[in-house]
Amino acid sequence: MSASGRARREAIRMLAAERLTPGDKTADIAADLRIGIRQVEKWHSTFNHGGIKALRSKGPHTVSRTSAGR
Template sequence: MRYPEGGGLTAERRAFREKIRLRAGERFAAGEKTAVIAKDLRVSVRSVERWRRAWREGGMEALRSAGPANSPTVTDAQFTVLEEELGKGPSAHGFDDERWTLARVQTVIRRRWRLSLSVATVWRLLKRHGWSWQAPARRALERDEHAVELWKKEVWPRVKASRRPTEPGSSSRTSPDSP
C-alpha cells in the first residue's frame, strides 16, 4: 500500500511482514497446504502462492525483506558536496555555457554518485534545500538594445496584425442569422 505523504512502510511494519513470510516458509518446508497457511496467518491465498513460488526459487532468503521500496535519494552530506560542485559552474563539468538546467544537475549527480534520479526528483531535491528557479540578474552583454527597440516598433506590429481576418461566411465565425 502506498501513502500520499512519506510513502511505503515503516521499518517495524516491514519487519512484521517479513516475520509472517518466514513463518510461511517454515510451513512450506513442512509440506502444509497453501489455503491452510493463508487462513492461519490471516493473509490472502494469492500472497501465500507468491511466497511459495519465491521460496521454491530462492529458499528462505527469498522471503526476507528487500528494504524500503523507495527511489535512491541524495543524503544531506551528498547535497553539501553537490552545492560545492554547482558553485564551480557548468563549464567545470564540461557544459558549453554558464546555465544550470535540471538535466545538467541530474548529470552531475549521476556522474558523481551513480544515482539515477528523474528530472522531477532533481527539482524536488533542489527545492527542498532552498534552491529556486531564477532568471539572470543582468541582461546578456551581447544584447543589442537598439535592435530590440526596432523589432518592437516595426516587426512586432506586423506579426501581431498578420492574424487571418475573419470574414463573413467563414467557418470560424457564426453568422448572425444562423440558429
C-alpha cells in the same frame, strides 16, 4: 511502509516459510496467518526459486521524500 511494518511482514513470511517446507496446503497457511491465499502462493514460488533468503525483506522500495535532501 515503515521499518516496523516491514519487520512485521517479514516475520509472517518466515512463519509461512516454516510451513511451506513440510508441504502444508497454502489455504491452511493463509487461514492460520490471516493473509490471502494468493500471497502465500507468491511466497511459495519465491521460496521455491530462492529459498528462505529470497523471502527476506530487501528494505524500502523508495527513499522517503523527507530524506531525499529537502
